[in-house]
Amino acid sequence: MTASALPAALDANALCASVRAWAEELRLTGLGIASIDLPADEAHFLEWLRLGFNGEMAYMSRHGSKRTRPAELIPGTVSCISVRMDYWPQDVADATATLADANIGYVSRYALGRDYHKVLRSRLQDLCDRIQVAVGPFGHRVFTDSAPVLEKALARNAGLGWIGKHTNLIDAKAGSYFFLGEIYLDLKLPADEPSSAHCGTCSACMPACPTGAIVAPYRLDARRCISYLTIELTGTIPPEFRRAIGNRIYGCDDCQLVCPWNKFARPSAEKDFAVRHGLDHSQLIDLFAWSEAGFLEKTSGSAIRRIGHERWLRNIAVALGNAPTSAAVVAALTSRAGHPSALVREHVSWALAQHQSA
Numbered sequence: 001m002t003a004s005a006l007p008a009a010l011d012a013n014a015l016c017a018s019v020r021a022w023a024e025e026l027r028l029t030g031l032g033i034a035s036i037d038l039p040a041d042e043a044h045f046l047e048w049l050r051l052g053f054n055g056e057m058a059y060m061s062r063h064g065s066k067r068t069r070p071a072e073l074i075p076g077t078v079s080c081i082s083v084r085m086d087y088w089p090q091d092v093a094d095a096t097a098t099l100a101d102a103n104i105g106y107v108s109r110y111a112l113g114r115d116y117h118k119v120l121r122s123r124l125q126d127l128c129d130r131i132q133v134a135v136g137p138f139g140h141r142v143f144t145d146s147a148p149v150l151e152k153a154l155a156r157n158a159g160l161g162w163i164g165k166h167t168n169l170i171d172a173k174a175g176s177y178f179f180l181g182e183i184y185l186d187l188k189l190p191a192d193e194p195s196s197a198h199c200g201t202c203s204a205c206m207p208a209c210p211t212g213a214i215v216a217p218y219r220l221d222a223r224r225c226i227s228y229l230t231i232e233l234t235g236t237i238p239p240e241f242r243r244a245i246g247n248r249i250y251g252c253d254d255c256q257l258v259c260p261w262n263k264f265a266r267p268s269a270e271k272d273f274a275v276r277h278g279l280d281h282s283q284l285i286d287l288f289a290w291s292e293a294g295f296l297e298k299t300s301g302s303a304i305r306r307i308g309h310e311r312w313l314r315n316i317a318v319a320l321g322n323a324p325t326s327a328a329v330v331a332a333l334t335s336r337a338g339h340p341s342a343l344v345r346e347h348v349s350w351a352l353a354q355h356q357s358a
Contacts (some may be wrong), residue, residue: 003273004095010134010135012188012190013020015131015134015135015187015189015192016033016189018130018134018193018292019031019081019127019130019131019159022127022130022131023083023127024052026123026126027085027269027270028083028084028123028127029084029085029174029178029268029338030083030085030087030160030171030174030178031081031082031083031084031155031160032081032082032155032157032158032159032192033079033080033082033158033189033190033191033192034079034080034081034082034155034157034158034191035080035157035191035194036070036071036077036078036079036080036157036184037071037088038068038069038150038153038154038157039178041150041153042065042069042103043177043261045068047065050220051109051221052223053220053221053222053223053334054115054222055218055222055228055232055233056232056233056234057222057228057232057237058147058162059148061204062148065300066172067147067148067149067150067216068150069192069260070092070149070154070184072186073120073147074139074141074184074217074308076139076186077139077184077185077186078158078185078186078188079183079184079185079186079187079189079191080154080158080182080183080185081127081158081160081182081183081185081187081189081232082151082154082155082157082160082177082181083120083123083127083180083181083182083183084119084155084160084161084171084174084179084180084353085116085119085122085123085178085179085180085181085270086174086177086178086266086267086268086270087109087110087113087116087177087178087179087264087267087268087270087273088177088265088266088268088273089112089113089267089268089273089274089275090110090111090269090274091267091274091275092112092267092275092280093275093280093281095109095257096245098247098280098281099246099247099248099254100321101247102246102247102322102323103247103251103283103285103323103324103329104247104281104282104283104284105247105249105282105287105316105319106246106247106248106249106250106286107250107251107279107280107304108227108248108250108251108252108253109177109253109280109305110177110179110251110303111250111251111302111303112273112274112276112279112280112348113241113270113272113273113274113275113276113302114272114273114277114301114302115277115301115302115305116144116145116179116273116303117144117145117146117303117305118180118272118301119272119273120144121144121146121181122183123144123181123218123317124142124144124181124182124183125142126314127183128140128142128183129206131185131187133295138185138186138187139185139186140183140184140186140354141183141184141185141306142181142182143181143182143183143184143213144179144182145180145181145183149182149217151180151181151182152167152168152180152331154182155169155180155193155222156169156194156195157191157194158191158194159192159193159194159195159196160180160195160292161176162196162197162198163175163201163218164176164197164199164205164216164218164259164261165199165202165203165205165206165207165217165218166206166209166214166220166255166256166259167214167218167219167220168255168256169260170198170199171195171261172198172261172264173264173278174264174265174266175256175259175261175262175263175264175265176259176261176265177256177262177263177265181271182352198204198261199217202256203258204259204260205255205256205259206216206255207224208225208254208255208257208258209210209255210226210244210245210246210248210252211225211226211229211244211245212224213226213228214255215357219339219356220284224241225252226241226244226245226248226249226251226252227252227333229241229245230245230248230249230250230251230252230307230311230315231250231251231307234311235343236343236346236347237314237315237347239350242321242322242325243322244317244348245315245318245319246322247284247319247322247323248319249284249312249315249316249319250304250307250312250315251316261320268278273326276298276302277298279304284316284319284320284323284329285320285328285329285332287312287316288313288316288317288320288332288333288336289332289335290309290312291309292309295309295312296309310341310343310344311343313336313339313341313344314343314344314347315358316350317333317344317347317348317351318347318350319330319338320333320351320356321333321347321350321351321352321353321354321355325355329355330352330355333351333352333355334352335347336344336348337349338351
């Protein structure tokens with residue numbers, strides 16, 4: 001990507017104002033221009049890797065400094081447009097009540113609708129198309145959690161929020177229930193003021209983590225995180241974390257649910273993020289009965305599909321092991337005791353042992 005110049009008649013500030021207006025028309029709920037200099041974030045990230053907190057996520061260290069230096073990932077990059085898109089579904093079952101019912105499977109609220117990668121990438125490309133009409137051909141790349149990008153640091157630099165003690169981005173007016181996306185571009189645009197931090201003395205997110213994954217303010221050990229254990233981890237869930245997982249079968253929202261800034265979060269009007277197949281409040285037994293074909297059908301276009309049927313059953317087996325003992329729960333687990341997957345069989349065996357001891 002080589003540097004592009006703005007047309008002589010087009011002022012950079014005027015272009016930025018147009019970009020913000022176009023983003024609003026595309027139902028993006030926030031947009032800012034970020035500085036791409038991230039030296040402090042690079043040091044923090046390298047220390048995180050050194051401590052092994054990335055677990056099995058080897059891709060986090062695979063690209064050297066390209067993750068922390070945008071111009072190395074995409075040569076010619078001089079600016080980054082960072083966007084936010086709210087996702088909390090409308091008319092969703094109460095998260096706290098769902099977590100409190102051990103017979104119900106809890107799915108992280110971001111994953112209840114259509115896969116955000118598809119939705120946000122499409123909007124970002126539409127935004128690029130509009131920019132190109134205004135300035136002519138220019139170098140750019142669109143990202144939605146799909147490449148080595150320090151998206152939260154860039155979003156902070158773009159003024160979209162600060163990185164909280166739980167390591168999620170928080171906006172003072174919108175909480176933290178949103179997706180992030182980026183456009184790396186070779187147009188030099190005036191950067192917005194970075195957001196300042198406003199967690200203060202609050203540390204509600206840290207004790208709220210069921211597995212103690214927030215090991216220090218602003219430091220997350222992914223190996224302990226339920227989102228990592230139920231989504232990223234491909235093998236056996238360590239037994240020491242299984243009881244704490246409770247009924248969480250895909251991801252975890254606990255650190256965000258207790259964050260006081262989320263009192264300002266608003267449900268998304270985006271129809272693509274509406275709840276599908278009742279996954280906001282479904283019985284574990286019913287979900288465990290899904291065949292592989294049924295799983296693929298019901299998770300078509302969903303972020304959940306990426307874990308596959310085997311890990312879906314693994315996660316639900318753990319949740320059923322934590323459910324109240326009943327004949328129906330034991331029967332459901334027994335029905336999968338001879339599953340072809342050793343991974344599923346091991347977790348089913350553990351779950352049945354919980355009920356035998358009970």
